[in-house]
Amino acid sequence: MSVRRHIVAQNLFSKQWIVGGGAVRLMPEYFNDLSNVTVGEDIKGVLQIFNPMATRTTIGCPQNCEFCGVDKIEGEYRELRDYPNLPIICDSNLTASSMEHFERVIVRLISIGWCDFNQGLDVRLMTQDHAKLIAMIKNPIIRIALDSDKLKDKWTEALEMLLSAGIAKYKIxxxxxxxxxxxxxDDWRRCEYVENKGIKALPMWFHSLDAMEHNVITEHQKELGWTERKRKHIMGWYYKHRGEKPIFVTND
Structure with missing residues (x-):
């Protein structure tokens, strides 16, 4: 939306523009009425323009979660044989790769000495072999995800695998x-479940896949009891320890 505003506000119709990225892939028709705008393909090296330390070793995700647009944005899951050897891993689902690919990625990260699994590792696919390989990296930064209460058992199993492999809690x-x-x-209690295991909870607000503005409370979310104040409350507490935790939040 901000890109469109910029083009229109600056009266830049005399120039040709190429747009891309996840939001454009989800709503390619959004620019149909702008004759000077073309939806482009991925440009090699564009990720490193935004973050010189970031790389991707796989594209896509086979899980097709209801809340996620990766399958629509990135298409069929595939492993990359050639990719920049950099420490911040931005794969949507590295854990879904073959063990041969996963081990090859880890070997490269071992040589760097540290890494950041920025997009998270899928707890549903985590094995002890994954955990042992990750533990070979000197300073890994690991992120996992608890997207619903149904995943608590899988999440806990994955955490125990990582800890058993010798990875410290503060790295997760x-x-x-x-x-x-x-x-x-529900979401407060799920965040507390994570924190009670000694792991930092990082709440991520759900945006509908056709959202045009950031952090807007949808009608459906309002029906569930959400307000902007409640959204800011939970985000402020876990990221900045601002405010107070509600008294109705109980330990699991």
């Missing part, structure tokens, strides 16, 4: 999807 954080078919109390 967990995304927690909030605002997706869930009430505020």
């Amino acid at each position: 954080g967990s995304y927690v999807l909030i605002g997706f078919n869930s009430q505020p109390i």
